[in-house]
Amino acid sequence: MLSAEEIAKTAVAASSVLRPVSNEARVSALKRIYSTLIANKASILEANKLDLENAEKNNIAGPLIKRLDLSKSDKFDAMCQGVLDVAELPDPIGKVTFASKLDDGLDLYRITCPIGVLLVIFESRPEVIANITALAIKSGNAVILKGGKESLKTFTEVSKLIREALSETEIPSGAVQLIESRQDVADLLKQDQYIDLVVPRGSNELVRNIKENTKIPVLGHADGLCSAYINGDADVDMAVRIVLDSKTNYVAACNAIEGLLIQKGSAMVKILPAIAKALLEAGVTLKVTSEIAEALKTAGVSDDKKIVPAEDKDFETEFLSLVIAITAVDDVDAAIRHINAHSSKHTDVIVTSSKDTAERFMSGVDSAGVYWNASTRFADGFRYGFGTEVGISTSKIHARGPVGLEGLTCYQYQLRGTGQVAGDYMGAGGKKEFKHEKIDL
Amino acid sequence: MLSAEEIAKTAVAASSVLRPVSNEARVSALKRIYSTLIANKASILEANKLDLENAEKNNIAGPLIKRLDLSKSDKFDAMCQGVLDVAELPDPIGKVTFASKLDDGLDLYRITCPIGVLLVIFESRPEVIANITALAIKSGNAVILKGGKESLKTFTEVSKLIREALSETEIPSGAVQLIESRQDVADLLKQDQYIDLVVPRGSNELVRNIKENTKIPVLGHADGLCSAYINGDADVDMAVRIVLDSKTNYVAACNAIEGLLIQKGSAMVKILPAIAKALLEAGVTLKVTSEIAEALKTAGVSDDKKIVPAEDKDFETEFLSLVIAITAVDDVDAAIRHINAHSSKHTDVIVTSSKDTAERFMSGVDSAGVYWNASTRFADGFRYGFGTEVGISTSKIHARGPVGLEGLTCYQYQLRGTGQVAGDYMGAGGKKEFKHEKIDL
Numbered sequence: 001m002l003s004a005e006e007i008a009k010t011a012v013a014a015s016s017v018l019r020p021v022s023n024e025a026r027v028s029a030l031k032r033i034y035s036t037l038i039a040n041k042a043s044i045l046e047a048n049k050l051d052l053e054n055a056e057k058n059n060i061a062g063p064l065i066k067r068l069d070l071s072k073s074d075k076f077d078a079m080c081q082g083v084l085d086v087a088e089l090p091d092p093i094g095k096v097t098f099a100s101k102l103d104d105g106l107d108l109y110r111i112t113c114p115i116g117v118l119l120v121i122f123e124s125r126p127e128v129i130a131n132i133t134a135l136a137i138k139s140g141n142a143v144i145l146k147g148g149k150e151s152l153k154t155f156t157e158v159s160k161l162i163r164e165a166l167s168e169t170e171i172p173s174g175a176v177q178l179i180e181s182r183q184d185v186a187d188l189l190k191q192d193q194y195i196d197l198v199v200p201r202g203s204n205e206l207v208r209n210i211k212e213n214t215k216i217p218v219l220g221h222a223d224g225l226c227s228a229y230i231n232g233d234a235d236v237d238m239a240v241r242i243v244l245d246s247k248t249n250y251v252a253a254c255n256a257i258e259g260l261l262i263q264k265g266s267a268m269v270k271i272l273p274a275i276a277k278a279l280l281e282a283g284v285t286l287k288v289t290s291e292i293a294e295a296l297k298t299a300g301v302s303d304d305k306k307i308v309p310a311e312d313k314d315f316e317t318e319f320l321s322l323v324i325a326i327t328a329v330d331d332v333d334a335a336i337r338h339i340n341a342h343s344s345k346h347t348d349v350i351v352t353s354s355k356d357t358a359e360r361f362m363s364g365v366d367s368a369g370v371y372w373n374a375s376t377r378f379a380d381g382f383r384y385g386f387g388t389e390v391g392i393s394t395s396k397i398h399a400r401g402p403v404g405l406e407g408l409t410c411y412q413y414q415l416r417g418t419g420q421v422a423g424d425y426m427g428a429g430g431k432k433e434f435k436h437e438k439i440d441l
Numbered sequence: 442m443l444s445a446e447e448i449a450k451t452a453v454a455a456s457s458v459l460r461p462v463s464n465e466a467r468v469s470a471l472k473r474i475y476s477t478l479i480a481n482k483a484s485i486l487e488a489n490k491l492d493l494e495n496a497e498k499n500n501i502a503g504p505l506i507k508r509l510d511l512s513k514s515d516k517f518d519a520m521c522q523g524v525l526d527v528a529e530l531p532d533p534i535g536k537v538t539f540a541s542k543l544d545d546g547l548d549l550y551r552i553t554c555p556i557g558v559l560l561v562i563f564e565s566r567p568e569v570i571a572n573i574t575a576l577a578i579k580s581g582n583a584v585i586l587k588g589g590k591e592s593l594k595t596f597t598e599v600s601k602l603i604r605e606a607l608s609e610t611e612i613p614s615g616a617v618q619l620i621e622s623r624q625d626v627a628d629l630l631k632q633d634q635y636i637d638l639v640v641p642r643g644s645n646e647l648v649r650n651i652k653e654n655t656k657i658p659v660l661g662h663a664d665g666l667c668s669a670y671i672n673g674d675a676d677v678d679m680a681v682r683i684v685l686d687s688k689t690n691y692v693a694a695c696n697a698i699e700g701l702l703i704q705k706g707s708a709m710v711k712i713l714p715a716i717a718k719a720l721l722e723a724g725v726t727l728k729v730t731s732e733i734a735e736a737l738k739t740a741g742v743s744d745d746k747k748i749v750p751a752e753d754k755d756f757e758t759e760f761l762s763l764v765i766a767i768t769a770v771d772d773v774d775a776a777i778r779h780i781n782a783h784s785s786k787h788t789d790v791i792v793t794s795s796k797d798t799a800e801r802f803m804s805g806v807d808s809a810g811v812y813w814n815a816s817t818r819f820a821d822g823f824r825y826g827f828g829t830e831v832g833i834s835t836s837k838i839h840a841r842g843p844v845g846l847e848g849l850t851c852y853q854y855q856l857r858g859t860g861q862v863a864g865d866y867m868g869a870g871g872k873k874e875f876k877h878e879k880i881d882l
Contacts, residue, residue, distance in 0.1 A: 217658065374858025420816065
């Protein structure tokens with residue numbers, strides 16, 4: 001068995017070979033993976049059956065077992081099709097994002113390139129391994145994979161087939177490595193000399209744990225604390241619809257709202273009661289401040305069980321369930337302050353009919369997504385049109401918000417000269433001046 | 442005295458106010474800083490004199506004392522002018538870098554924004570504080586400053602004046618805070634909850650030390666291990682000029698080369714001797730492998746003192762002096778492997794007359810700068826035309842290579858809707874499809 005350092009070094013070596021491989025060759029490798037998976041459906045489903053038997057033996061809950069089952073409906077075919085879909089996305093590598101003529105015959109280009117070596121840690125859904133492999137290869141990165149242990153047999157079979165498929169392409173098999181035990185992850189998180197980026201896909205607890213245990217940059221979000229702010233001039237129906245969708249469309253999602261801010265004044269009378277009624281009807285528990293409780297009472301909205309007092313910590317809790325914390329704020333500036341202090345900088349929305357107020361909110365709130373009159377549930381790579389999603393980042397540097405293939409790239413500066421030396425130019429001993437003329441692309 | 446956490450929280454609060462401030466107001470604040478500094482030249486130079494007296498008392502070396510002296514030649518005026526120069530740069534904030542119509546009345550924009558709170562740790566040159574303040578304010582970021590202790594009196598006076606100037610602008614004084622002791626830095630490096638980016642400007646040792654002691658992302662380079670590879674078909678004169686400039690133009694720079702790779706074969710006979718002679722004449726010590734030593738001997742190039750055997754570690758040593766390590770490699774692929782294994786991913790150059798070989802090198806070498814027929818000394822923000830330089834990054838994510846104001850920005854997604862909810866669209870329960878049409882900017 002390879003040590004974590006050996007695994008990381010293998011990935012670096014593979015990355016060095018993969019780096020200059022053309023998009024054509026990367027697409028052709030993905031197509032070969034596709035056909036190899038299709039041709040070996042039987043052995044993959046056989047391995048998957050073993051995982052399912054194990055899961056039953058270990059008394060794993062029914063819904064989770066259902067997620068593990070690759071033989072259900074079109075899951076297997078969808079997994080394979082996903083590889084082709086990623087293959088067909090525009091090439092994220094080799095794009096010129098800046099070009100300048102420094103002087104005659106001295107041209108500077110900024111060009112997107114692979115990051116290098118990724119460590120991707122993901123949940124047990126068996127189809128995810130194919131998706132991540134496709135993303136890594138499409139973006140020219142070597143990847144070390146660690147999936148949830150419930151699908152280990154399936155992952156092992158799929159990764160074996162992927163490596164077999166790669167062995168007949170320009171891309172070395174070392175570009176995709178599967179690791180198995182928890183210990184390996186802990187050791188790999190120490191390989192910051194070789195691994196360039198960790199992408200955890202899974203529970204918030206997993207992400208937080210990884211962030212706390214590595215020096216390698218982490219692409220992901222530990223929390224999804226999103227809020228909606230209802231300005232006094234908001235359209236009542238729109239406010240109700242947006243809050244309801246943002247809260248209840250899929251409560252376990254990171255882009256669901258956990259907090260609701262209502263502007264003091266007319267909105268407490270006109271809008272809050274309508275929202276509260278709709279939320280209660282949808283089965284949502286409202287954790288409210290005394291001011292909100294008072295306003296609801298005045299409006300005749302009552303529910304002894306589902307309207308309960310909010311504590312401070314409720315405004316920093318990701319409920320991920322049919323619960324929402326509600327408070328009143330003076331105005332948009334107070335809303336901005338509340339959100340910047342309590343949110344996880346994921347996605348926050350203002351509902352208002354005033355463009356000026358919306359602009360103030362969007363330039364003031366320090367979150368990856370700042371929305372005006374639209375549900376926070378739109379914060380998603382597919383909905384943004386990125387074709388696929390690597391994850392959603394709440395980091396303030398590199399990639400932010402829903403991350404597509406672009407988030408798995410960085411850039412290099414290529415300088416193409418004809419023998420120029422710095423000593424001939426001003427600032428380094430010489431007299432020549434730079435031209436710094438934009439090159440049209 | 443404020444605790445590190447209080448300092449960090451003050452910066453966060455100031456950042457929240459500064460974030461939406463217009464470019465006009467940021468420029469006007471920088472102009473006020475400029476005129477305040479000019480008007481208080483006497484008190485600044487008085488403080489600077491105290492620093493100089495202290496330095497003499499502490500037997501600090503002459504060249505360093507010279508660097509501390511703000512009264513010499515036009516240093517004070519240049520410091521102030523630098524603030525105006527940064528003010529006049531294009532606004533890095535609010536630029537739309539992606540725009541897509543998700544559906545009718547549902548437009549997505551990706552817009553550059555400030556990162557938030559920066560911690561900048563810099564050397565003793567007194568004029569740097571004004572430059573960093575200007576960069577931070579221009580990019581809409583709050584900054585916590587820590588300068589070398591030799592200029593403490595000057596820094597204290599300048600920062601006091603900067604805060605006085607800011608108090609008459611839209612930007613809160615808390616946007617610029619100076620801290621003094623080493624202990625403060627250690628405590629601030631723990632405030633990853635509040636501080637978004639650390640920018641160390643100073644010795645490699647400082648940068649390495651900071652990288653090892655914080656979870657906050659660090660923008661900078663711990664090492665500048667650059668190399669030149671001379672392909673067999675290189676023009677001899679060009680190879681000599683580029684190697685000489687890359688090595689000797691400024692040996693203490695991070696973009697100076699420390700290693701030289703020569704292709705085995707004709708280049709060992711035609712090119713190596715010419716380069717070696719030029720380097721020896723420039724006073725450079727050559728640390729050479731046995732193969733290189735043999736080739737030099739054959740060519741009649743000898744110097745008992747300045748041609749010495751290379752050890753393995755010489756190819757991973759940043760000499761920062763008139764020393765270079767030289768080895769022979771089979772071809773461009775071997776050069777790529779050597780550089781990817783030994784370099785610090787800063788800047789590397791190939792000298793060749795073959796475009797194909799150059800392309801292979803530039804797409805294969807995993808460094809921030811990959812050059813063809815030009816000195817590595819061009820790796821610099823001013824030479825790249827960025828107007829100013831925040832630093833040079835060897836990181837693989839966020840900003841890479843010379844970093845201008847752009848490196849102090851991130852982005853947000855603004856979604857401008859008219860009441861849309863996700864539940865109406867496919868994938869979230871509804872039937873509507875997304876349009877994903879590019880919006881022309």
